[in-house]
Amino acid sequence: MSATILTALDPDWEGRMVEIVDRLPGVGVGRRCADLADLLAAASAGHGDVALVSGELRGLDRDALSHLADHGVRVVGASREGGEEQERQLRQLGIPQHIHLGTPREALVAALTSPDAIMTAIPGLALDPGEPVAGENTPSRIEQEVEDEQAPLPPDEGPGTVVAVWGPTGAPGRSTLAVNLASEVAAGGTSALLVDMDTYGASVAQLLSVLDEAPGLAAAARASELGTLDVPSLARLAVEAAPGLRVLTGIPTASRWTEVRPAAIEQIIELARSLAAVIVLDCGFNIEDDEELSYDTLAPRRNATTLTALAASDELLLVGAADPIGLQRMVRAVEALGQVPAPRPRPVVNRVRASSVGPDPRRRIAESLQRFAGLDDVTFLPDDPAATDAALLSGQTLMECAPESELRLTIGQVAAHLTGRTPTRRPARRWWRRPRAARVPRMRSHPQRGA
Numbered sequence: 003m004s005a006t007i008l009t010a011l012d013p014d015w016e017g018r019m020v021e022i023v024d025r026l027p028g029v030g031v032g033r034r035c036a037d038l039a040d041l042l043a044a045a046s047a048g049h050g051d052v053a054l055v056s057g058e059l060r061g062l063d064r065d066a067l068s069h070l071a072d073h074g075v076r077v078v079g080a081s082r083e084g085g086e087e088q089e090r091q092l093r094q095l096g097i098p099q100h101i102h103l104g105t106p107r108e109a110l111v112a113a114l115t116s117p118d119a120i121m122t123a124i125p126g127l128a129l130d131p132g133e134p135v136a137g138e139n140t141p142s143r144i145e146q147e148v149e150d151e152q153a154p155l156p157p158d159e160g161p162g163t164v165v166a167v168w169g170p171t172g173a174p175g176r177s178t179l180a181v182n183l184a185s186e187v188a189a190g191g192t193s194a195l196l197v198d199m200d201t202y203g204a205s206v207a208q209l210l211s212v213l214d215e216a217p218g219l220a221a222a223a224r225a226s227e228l229g230t231l232d233v234p235s236l237a238r239l240a241v242e243a244a245p246g247l248r249v250l251t252g253i254p255t256a257s258r259w260t261e262v263r264p265a266a267i268e269q270i271i272e273l274a275r276s277l278a279a280v281i282v283l284d285c286g287f288n289i290e291d292d293e294e295l296s297y298d299t300l301a302p303r304r305n306a307t308t309l310t311a312l313a314a315s316d317e318l319l320l321v322g323a324a325d326p327i328g329l330q331r332m333v334r335a336v337e338a339l340g341q342v343p344a345p346r347p348r349p350v351v352n353r354v355r356a357s358s359v360g361p362d363p364r365r366r367i368a369e370s371l372q373r374f375a376g377l378d379d380v381t382f383l384p385d386d387p388a389a390t391d392a393a394l395l396s397g398q399t400l401m402e403c404a405p406e407s408e409l410r411l412t413i414g415q416v417a418a419h420l421t422g423r424t425p426t427r428r429p430a431r432r433w434w435r436r437p438r439a440a441r442v443p444r445m446r447s448h449p450q451r452g453a
């Protein structure tokens with residue numbers, strides 16, 4: 003097997019490495035890249051099939067590795083002699099093959115031409131939480147569990163089910179459903195992880211009175227980019243809001259959306275499956291694929307988080323508002339979902355009331371959705387401003403502050419349907435303790451609510 007090499011190496015020893023590599027049988031240097039952008043562009047253009055990268059390469063992260071893998075480019079790490087630290091860093095990122103200036107000729111040829119060098123940035127291979135990613139010294143998942151008592155991996159459960167809660171613009175109630183669904187799942191005895199993936203207007207931390215400074219999604223994404231995210235570290239970042247309910251809070255301000263890249267989201271979701279039996283994703287409204295709108299395919303994509311979340315989910319709850327505008331948006335949303343990878347949507351119509359759609363609202367809504375969007379089996383959540391306002395004001399779930407409300411009981415039924423258990427009826431009193439945020443700053447919420 004021959005190989006065309008793209009190099010992106012430290013300039014101090016790049017020339018020596020290129021000289022060595024270029025003399026190897028069946029190997030040629032296709033392009034010497036000045037930086038990561040150059041390397042990614044060369045890979046996209048098909049100028050090579052192996053990327054030789056050094057640990058010092060600025061910006062090299064899992065997202066970049068994903069890009070290379072997507073273009074069929076294998077990645078091999080390189081360092082000067084004695085570059086153990088760089089080698090360790092690259093291994094942590096999921097690059098197992100490594101060469102240096104003193105590597106014997108046969109080993110160099112093997113590393114650069116062997117199909118075994120295929121790696122790794124391909125999600126699910128090096129990212130598999132069951133596989134060590136950081137070299138021989140990395141403990142296996144089981145060792146990590148033993149070492150780290152904080153990792154609450156369900157002992158006998160298989161990989162968790164991922165439920166995306168998504169709906170179009172207009173604040174139809176995605177977060178209300180996501181938060182209460184996750185809390186009902188946990189109260190029913192099934193471990194749940196709620197992840198705030200709304201990069202336009204995160205709200206889960208406030209809805210649940212979880213401390214604002216909880217590190218959450220941004221920290222998990224950063225750890226993923228650095229190659230240090232695993233199940234125990236994800237468990238540490240996802241605060242326990244109630245027994246059996248972990249919460250990964252969202253990015254604190256919408257302007258930080260660029261920090262959350264799709265490869266990180268993929269890994270977070272994959273690891274989350276080992277952390278809880280049900281993972282509920284509160285997704286942002288926008289699923290326009292901004293990559294298609296841009297000539298620069300390497301630019302960060304505003305909606306990539308939502309698109310990645312939908313693609314990785316097993317179930318999709320499509321939330322719409324029960325009024326003429328909300329229902330029309332729901333119909334368009336079904337069309338939009340048809341253009342992206344996502345599970346079949348299960349419709350949930352929220353704030354159902356006769357005053358906005360006329361008498362017998364459920365029949366009217368069901369008929370419209372069936373006729374215009376082909377949607378059946380609609381779940382109806384009643385309009386209940388008293389219950390949701392009380393929940394918002396107190397930072398509690400409906401289970402805590404409106405346990406007998408039809409709204410809460412219906413969400414409980416959705417949870418029971420997902421987990422195959424009977425719905426729970428919990429007493430009205432607070433049934434857990436959790437770190438509480440100060441009440442006063444709550445008005446800072448939702449920088450773009452209603453977007």
Ligand SMILES: Nc1ncnc2c1ncn2[C@@H]1O[C@H](COP(=O)(O)OP(=O)(O)OP(=O)(O)O)[C@@H](O)[C@H]1O
Nearest residue numbers: 173174175176177178353384385386387390451452
């Ligand atoms: N069934 C309901 N009855 C009355 N009010 C509701 C109901 N569901 C949600 N609300 C209220 O509607 C508002 C928007 O709800 P929520 O934040 O859940 O929507 P969202 O779709 O997540 O919006 P955003 O675009 O801000 O993310 C909130 O004030 C919430 O309390």
Ligand SMILES: [Mg+2]
Nearest residue numbers: 176177200205
């Ligand atoms: Mg929301």
